[in-house]
Amino acid sequence: MNLSKYKIAIGQINTTVGDLDGNTEKIVNAIEKAKQHNAHLVVFPELAITGYPPKDLLLKSSFIEKNREKLDEIIKASEGITIVVGFVDVSETKVPRDVYDISSRFYTESRILYNAAAVIQNGKLIGKYYKSHLPNYDVFDESRYFETVKDIPLFSVDGLKMGVNICEDIWIDEGPTERQAKQGADFIVNISASPFYAGKGNIRRELIAKRARGNSVPIAYVNLIGGQDDLVFDGGSYVFDKKGRLIAHCRRFEEDFALVNLESQKEVILKENLIKDIHDALVLGIRDYVRKNGFQNVIIGLSGGIDSALTTALAVEALGADSVLCVLMPGEITSKSSVEDAQNLAKNLKVKCKTISISEIFTSYLNTLKKEFKNRKSDATEENIQARIRGNILMAISNKFGHLVLSTGNKSELAVGYATLYGDMAGGLAVISDVPKTMVYQLARYINQTNKTDAQHPITGLSYNPYGRSVIRPAGVEIILQNILDKEPSAELRIGQKDSDDLPPYEILDPILQHYIEENKTKVEIINSGFEKEMVEEVIYKVDHNEYKRKQAPIGIKITPKAFGFGRRMPITNKFK
C-alpha cells in the first residue's frame, strides 16, 4: 500500500493502573471508532492494558494472567484492522532464578516479564515487540520487573514494513529506531508512557523530529494521558513525516483520538507555554487522583495565603466548585486581613467555606502541657501544635464526611522543612509540593490573567477559554486577589512571623534549590555560580536534614525533572555533608 493512503488512528486514552477491565473497554471502543473511520491501524500507549506504572502489581501472577486475558479480548475485536497495544508478556519457559534467596524467589516466581507491544490483525496476534531499553532512573523502576531481548523485528502490515518500539527505546542514540530504519521500515510506531515535567513537550518533539529526519522515516509517537499518583502523563501524541516535520498531534492533558496518514500533510507549529502546561498538569493530576480513588469531594484549609489560594483555584478547575470545601481555621495569631482574603477567595471561586476557630483547642493543649513545659520558652513547639490542630480538624471532617484532604505546601517549604509534619503536611495529595514558591506566584497570575481574558458562558456564567472549552470557574473575576499576591509570606504561627525571618528570600532560595535538587549540583558549584557561601550551606543543610519529614509526606504531583518522592531516594540516616 502507498504510505500516503495508509490511515492511522491514535487512541490517546486515559488508563487507570489496575483497571484492566476499564482500560480494555476504552481500547475496544477506540478500535470500533477507528474502524468506523476506515483506519488501517490503531495505536495505543505503552502498557495500555495495565495502566502505567503498575509497580509491584507486576509481581502478582493473577495480574499478569488477567492482562493476557484482556489481550485476548482485544484480539477478538481486531477483525478488519491492525492494532498496536502495550501489554505485559510473560515467558513460557519458567527459569528458576535462585533457589536460596527467599525474597527473590517469592517475588519473581520464576517468571520472566517483558514490557511488550502486541501487533494484532484480523483476529490474530501477528507479532510482539519487547522494549529493549528499560528506564531505571528517577521515578522509573523497569529493571525491577522486566527483561530485554536483542531481537528488533519489523512487522509486515498491509503491504508495509512497520517498526514498533516502546518509550525509552526512541530516546537512545543508535537504538531500535535506527536499527528498524536500516532494516527498511516504511514507518515507525513508538508507544510511550512518558510522564510530564515542565518543558518536556519541546524536548520530546525535538527528539522525535531528529529521529524521523535522521533516519528518513515517518514516526507516530503515541503517549499516555492521565494522572497516576504522583505522575501526570500529558499525552500530546505526535506524528512526524520522514523529513522530521510535525504533521499531526493530539491534545495534551486530555484524552484524544486522531486520524492521520504519514505523508503529504502540512507542517504544524506548536508553541509551549510552560506555566500553562504546569497549570494543566496540576489540574489533571488533582482530578485523576481524586476521581480514580473514588472520592467525590475535597477539603482544603484556607489560610489567606497564596499557597492555599492557588491549591483551591486548581481544585475548583479540576473538580468544580461544588466538590471543594474550604475551612478557615483562625487562631490567636491569624490577622484580620488573612480571614478577609480567604473569605474573598472562597467567594470568588464560589466554594463553600466554613470557619472553625482553633483557639479553644489550642488553649486546652497549652493547659494540658503546662506542667511539662513549665519554665520553657515558647518556641516552634507551640507553632507546630497550632498547625497540627488544623491538620486534625481537616482530617476529622474528612473522616466524618469522606472528603479527601488536599494539602497546600509548596516545594520550597518542603525542601527546607518549613512545614509541620502531621500539621499543614497532612492530607492525601500535596497538590503543589513540586511547585517552587516563585512559581506559585506565576501560576496565580496565570489564573487571574486567563480568567480575565476568557469569555463568560451566557448560561452558566463560567469562563470559556480561547479553545472553546469550559473552565469551571466564574468568568471575568480576578480569582486570586492582589492582596494575596502582594502580602509578605507568613505561616502566622507566632506574632509578627514572616517566612523571611527563617529562610532566604524565595528569589534566592528557589534557584539554589533548583541547582541542588533538580540539577544535582555540588555545594561548590552552587557557590561558584554566584550565591553566598553561608546561605548555600544553610539551605543544603536544611534540605539534607529534613529527609525524615518528606518520608512521611503525602504524594505530590511531579512537574519538574526532579520532584521529592519516588524519584528521589535519599537515606534518612546520612552523615554525608
Added chain:
Amino acid sequence: MNLSKYKIAIGQINTTVGDLDGNTEKIVNAIEKAKQHNAHLVVFPELAITGYPPKDLLLKSSFIEKNREKLDEIIKASEGITIVVGFVDVSETKVPRDVYDISSRFYTESRILYNAAAVIQNGKLIGKYYKSHLPNYDVFDESRYFETVKDIPLFSVDGLKMGVNICEDIWIDEGPTERQAKQGADFIVNISASPFYAGKGNIRRELIAKRARGNSVPIAYVNLIGGQDDLVFDGGSYVFDKKGRLIAHCRRFEEDFALVNLESQKEVILKENLIKDIHDALVLGIRDYVRKNGFQNVIIGLSGGIDSALTTALAVEALGADSVLCVLMPGEITSKSSVEDAQNLAKNLKVKCKTISISEIFTSYLNTLKKEFKNRKSDATEENIQARIRGNILMAISNKFGHLVLSTGNKSELAVGYATLYGDMAGGLAVISDVPKTMVYQLARYINQTNKTDAQHPITGLSYNPYGRSVIRPAGVEIILQNILDKEPSAELRIGQKDSDDLPPYEILDPILQHYIEENKTKVEIINSGFEKEMVEEVIYKVDHNEYKRKQAPIGIKITPKAFGFGRRMPITNKFK
C-alpha cells in the same frame, strides 16, 4: 604460601551511610589491629567506605570523589598487609548517555559507577573487582546506579590465587564463584551487605557451604553489621573450608574482629533461634537509628497494651532506661487496668513515665466540631481524634525536648489499616511495624523468659545473659506482665471496643497476611490453603485499600522477607481487585 599458614582477619564493622570519614577510621583501625596480629589479609564488607545502601547519594559527584579519596587513605595504611574493601568506582571515560532527557542527564552526569572491591597491598591498589550481579528486587535498587562488566579476575596475593566477589554474586548458580574456582582460586572472599530477615542466617550458611563444597574451595564471607534506616545488617561473617564445613564465624548483631585461616580447624555448629534473632535485630535497629541520627532520648506512648510494652522493653535494651521516656495518655475510655499495667511496666523497666490526660483536649475538639458534626453519629472520627491528640502530645514533647518519637503499631494493624494516620502512626521510627501481632506475643514472652534466666549483676542489678554480655534491664523480673499478655487486644478508643470487633482473630489474620504479603499468593491460592473465602476477601481488600496510610508511615525495621516500605512498591491509585 601454604593455605594453612595464611592468616585472614575479618573486619566486621558497623558503618554509617555517608560517614566516609568515620567508616574509613574504623577500617584503618581494624587494619592496624590485623597488622598487630600478623594477619596477611584483612577483609571488610561491601561498600564499607560509603556505608550501605547509599541510595541517591551515589548520584552526587562529590560523594563519589570523597569515597575515592578515602580509598587513597586506606591504600596508605596498607604497608605490610593485603586488604579487600568495598568502595564505589567510577569509570574514567565519560560516556554521554542521552543528550535529550534532562532527567537522566542530570542524574547520571555521564559517569559510570561500579559496586567495587579494591585489592590493596603494600601501599598499592593491585586490583579491582566489579560486582557482576546487581540485586534489583525488594529493597535493592542497584541497577539504578551501577553497571557490570564481564571480567571475573583472580588476584595473586602472597603466592596464593584469591577470588573476590560481592554479595549477590555468590547467590548465583554457576556465577562468579564457580568461574573463579574453575580458574584455580585457592580461596574466595565474598564481601557482603546482606540485610537481615528472620531465618536468613541459616539460608546464607547453607548457600555458602554449598558453594565451598561444590567448588572445593574455602570461602570467607564477610558481612556488614549495623542498622541503617529500615534495614538491619546482622553480620555473622562466616568462614568455610573447602569441604563446606563452617570453621569460623563472627558474632551477629555486633561489631566483631576475627582471625582465621582457611584450613585444619574444627567444624563449628551454629543454631539459630528465630525469636532471639528478631529481638536482637530490633534492638540493634533502634539503637543505630537513634544514635546515628544524633538523638539521645526517645519517647513512647504507653497504652497498657502489648505493642507499646514490647516497644518500650526493646528501647530500654537498645538505649538504656535513662534514655526512654514513657507517656501515658489516658482518655475517657482508658480502663483502670490499662493505666495500672502501663505504670507497672514502666516500673519494671525503671523508665520515667508521665501521665497526661487527653480529656480536656478531646472535649475541646468535640466542642469546636459540635456544629459541624450535628446530627451525626459518633464513629471512627472521634476515635481518630483521640489517637491524633496522643500523637500531637508526643510530637509536642519531642519538639520541645528533642526526643525521638517511637511509634508502636505492629505489622498486622499496618497491613489492614487498623491504625490512625498522624495518631498512633506518628513518630520517627515504627519499631515493630514489620512484626505480626502473634509474633509480638512471642517476643514479649522471650523477653520475660530470658530475663528470668539471666543472671543478676552483683553491683548494677541489671541482667547478665548466658553469653556474659550485660543487658540493660533489671534482672529476675517478669518485664511484660502476665496481665498484658493475657488481656484481649483493644485500641480503647470507644467503650467496650475489642480488635476482634473489626478484625479476624490474629491467629487467622496473620497467616493470611503472610500468604498475601510475604509469599505473594493470590486470593484463590490463599482460600485453597484453608481459609474462609469471605475472610480472605475482606483482609485483601483492607490491605489493598490502605496503601495511602502506609505511604505516610514512618520507616520500620524490616525483619521479614517482605516488609511494608521501600521493598514493597504498590500504586495507591489501583483498581486491581
